[in-house]
Amino acid sequence: MPNYRIHKTEYIDETKRVSFKYDGKTYFGYEGDTLASALLANGIHLVARSFKYHRPRGIVSCGAEEPNAICQIGSKKDLTEPNVRATELELYEGLEASSQNCWPNVKFDIGGINNFISPLIPAGFYYKTFMWPKSFWKKVYEPLIRLSAGLGKSPTEPDPDIYDHKHVHYDVLVIGGGVSGIISAKMAAKNNLKTLLVDDKKTLGGSTIYQNNESVKIDDKLSSEWLKNEIQEIKKLSNLTIKTRTSIAAYHGYNFLLAKENLTDHLPEEKKRNKIRQRLWKIRAKKVVIATGSIERPLVFNNNDRPGILLSNSINKYLDYYGVTCGENIILFTNNDSAYETSISLHKKGIKNLIVDLRKSATSELIKQAESLGIKIYFNHVVTNTFGYRKINSLEIMKLSEDGNTTVGDKIKLSCDCLGMSGGWTPMVHMHTQSGGKLNFRDDDQVFLPKENSEDQISVGSCNGDFDLENVIDKTVNKINKFLDIDNQDYQDTNIICSKENDKRNIWLLPNKIPLGKTKCFIDFQNDSTAKDIKLALKEGFRSIEHVKRYTTTGMATDQGKLSNMHALGIIADTAGVKMGSLGTTTFRPPFTPLTFGTLVGRNVGKFFEVVRKTSIHEWHVENNAEFENVGQWKRPWYYPKNGENMHDAVQRESKAARESSGILDASTLGKIDIQGTDASEFLNRVYTNAWSKLAIGKCRYGLMLNEDGMVYDDGVTTRISENHYLMTTTTGGAANVLSKLEDYLQTEWPELDVYLTSVTDHYSTASICGPNSKKILNKLFPNLDLSDENFPHMSFKEAKLENINCRIMRISFTGELSYEINIESKYGHSLWKMCIEAGKEFNLTPYGTETMHLLRAEKGFIIVGQDTDGTMTPSDLQMDWIVSKKKYDFIGKRSLYRSDTIREDRKQLVGLLTDDPKEILEEGAQIVSDVKSKPIDMLGHVTSSYFSPNLNKSIALAVVRSGKTIKGQKLIIPMEHKNINVTVSDTIFFDRENKRLNA
């Protein structure tokens, strides 16, 4: 096996050999490697097939910007993870990784045929081709596209890993642990500011930490040595927290940032278990220092995507940090000085290399040094083509014309096994723009830079366009002193010598004799978009960068265009003949690198997914086999199946029992608001549609609450407990919103009212007993209470003691039966319920759930707000004009009840529906029409509630239908997938129209 590990470095522990599997084959690396560096040490460049053309692709970079080396990790159904960048994944014993996006394997890929038909796959190909016929989408196009393009596999079983969230507050957050980040953190922490320094890598120091080049010296030391010293020093600072393997995912307003800390991804399988895998840090920082550095740009030329073509600086890092060379015969292609550092490093390790430089000439000390080492330099030359299928084996260069627009002279063919590209540097302005910062374009070196720094956020170092180390320390120190309002003198005498200069010759799309249509000049490696695609999009009339991006899919892959966006912009600007700065950029959206769902969710999984509210009677329901329904956060008994009953059978039994003898419902979840104050009656007058002033103490009244737009918002029964004291009930789901709304009116519109509101929903448990035998059960429970209709009529309230505990009993009914609601302090709710059940035994007291409650009320035509209403129903639409006071001058929503729209007669109005076949049960939500023949079919309304009534032995439904009030008796049609159901419009009250049963 070839070995490209050619020298020792302090970051690779050669005593700790690590075995791993890649595409099923076992390889070895060392502790300290990333998967990418270990693969390269084994001579493996080819790691992927491209998305569209299935071209062989190799490792390009050494960091988060990697577009190609995207892996599937592991193969277990619950732990496998797609889209992991090999350049960021630290190697561990037993790691199993495989290449994605190729079938059957990277070396032989059937989809590679796309490469030969690529002229047929231009920009917008998917939009243009897979349009018609529509029916082909689901069955033909989508499966085909998915099969050939699959970006990894999702796990198919729940994630067993543990994730965590943490909230922290700091005076200063420093993002990035390179030279400027370390200086900033040190200055802040030494000045007594509580500081957090985060870096996504395992070790601090950025790209300076592995520089062994004499070209930069600080205080007469190698820059890396100087920086190591600094790192040692900051580790001693007590109010500085350093978090490595931690990347900022998002920078929101008010300096609120999310960071992902990787805790176990670098550990072998057995050491990962039962530990927190990733932690999401929610950071509030008073001040944020962005020191995220910059990434090297590729160059755009024909066939610039072959395996073995990397970023020049990445070749340098693989060599000096990991001890791995990317080839034995390397060509560096550059438009600036930085490739020369790579060249000299390679040269020193005995790796043959030469340089192709776009510039006509360059004269920095660094270049003189390269020349004196005998490194061959082709100035004013451009790479025009590359060769080699699975890996680059040679390339052609040509001389550039004077203006740089064309090539001249003869082709020179050069052999190589690796090509390094350097198109200069792109400042990582993501954090700055995510925080809302604007950008400026600097024409000199064609970079976007933070336009301004605010008082709570600043960019320093190369992410701010300060590329030369010579000035970066000075500039950083000055800025941080000002930003933090401190006076730190630590770096005043620091002496820096740098032999590198900043000039570069920027050409976005390099010239070629071959017509563009016949070249493959890749811009976005991951989404396979080329310079040709961009030009085509412009030709077809796209102008906005946001449109070009979407049409060509440039920058829309998992790397979010970290390497491609600038070139796309540059080519658009050149082609359209406009200044690049005037184009703007696409939006930099969080997350900076993809986050796992686990990290976002943290510990809120399984039973912690959502807050669950249970009544005090909940355990009894569980013991008695209840099925539960979620109502808001509440768990409510839905029905109580007995002896293997299904829901239908259980509900039929429960509702029959409630009407024939007695039933009991846990009504504790209804919202309860305690209203007190001398203006309580007046307040109720203003918030409900009906009148409240004359309600006698001890009486109950049903109320309908509207929004100011006249639409029904909530309903419920309110009881007058004493002169200035009411107890309001609301719907279960609406309780919190009703309270907020009432507080809003009290605090903002009617502050003069003396009224106090308190939510008491959780304070009381409620057992609601209904049915002809309910009075007998009550009598057993409260033998001293006079239950006669004279003393305790319908819609009234009594206080009574159960043993020595106070109860509030309301005689109110939502089922149409004689009915009592017993309220007791929550802690006694369970006991109350059990006593009710015990007392009711001889009367077949049957517990029933929400489904039976809904059925019983539907038989009576009582609405459920939120089921039979949807925010567009007025009281009149619900045929409830009787509850709207004509006398009251004003109440919430009153004026809206006679707006031109609300008095329309053809509004949708609540009606009953009876199916011609009494056994046919309608589907809730089904559309209602009168004529299925004329197309388009005129939709008249929809079914809102539907049940089979055991008490009427037929199907009943409520619906909202256009002009419903005027069409009683009319035949309508419910068109379903396989049949049309015939119905007749009826009254909304199906059962006991005379309300005889209330006093039965």
Next chain:
Amino acid sequence: MFLINCPFCGERDQSEFSSGGEAHIVRPKQPTELSDDEWAEYLFMRKNIKGIQFERWNHVHGCRKWFNVVRDTSNDKILSVYKMGEKPPVNYK
């Protein structure tokens, strides 16, 4: 995620609050006197300003108090916070 300085509780995370839309829209005292258009003006028309906007917020998961906020909607900076019934600061017109 804003930090909002509740005039009753102090600085709290935005997640404790709910927004109540534009401030200083007074409910007409005599709605019945209004034409449909006048009522619709109160009911529906909101400015939705890019720039300095006066808003109502409710510390719903805190003291439950409603109060007013002056916010620059272009950068989400909260410039001032004041109680219900207090006069809006004049320097942000």
